[in-house]
Amino acid sequence: MSKKVLTMATIAIGATLSLTGVAHAEPNGDPAKFADFTxxxxxxxxxxxxxxxxxxxxxxxxxxxxxxxIACRGTNAADLYDCMQEDDLGWITLQKNETPLGTAWIYFP
Known part of the structure; x- marks a missing residue:
């Protein structure tokens, strides 16, 4: 019985971990899709x-x-046009602003 429970727990953990990967941005080279630019x-x-x-x-x-x-759309730091940051409850859209120190993306919950 314990082998069956252990097997089911392993499958459940594996399924959970594989689904959480979908929530994170993965670099893919497509400027229309979000990628990790952290x-x-x-x-x-x-x-x-x-x-x-x-x-x-x-x-x-x-x-x-x-x-x-920090996930953004675009191909490099110079041409990002849409960014979001993961927080404790999900994803928050960041707002782009130009400053004397450079481009700043601001978190507004």
Missing amino acids: TQFVAATDPGAMNAKSEGKLLIASPYGTSHT
Whole structure:
């Protein structure tokens, strides 16, 4: 009986993990689809934010900084046109703003 329960639990965990991968953005090369661009961002509160523009990075003004996935549409940091950030309840649309420090995407819940 315990083998059957263990097998069913393993299958349930595997199914859950495979479905959670769908919720995260995966790089796919298609500018019309969301992809993970988290590494292209610097938190606005980070000391490196002052140099973000010169390093080709974008700013994120969010309570999560870069600790939560940032998914965008576009092919590179220079031409992103739609970004969202995962928070504790799902995905929040970020608003794009130009600042003297570079392009900033702002989290408005």
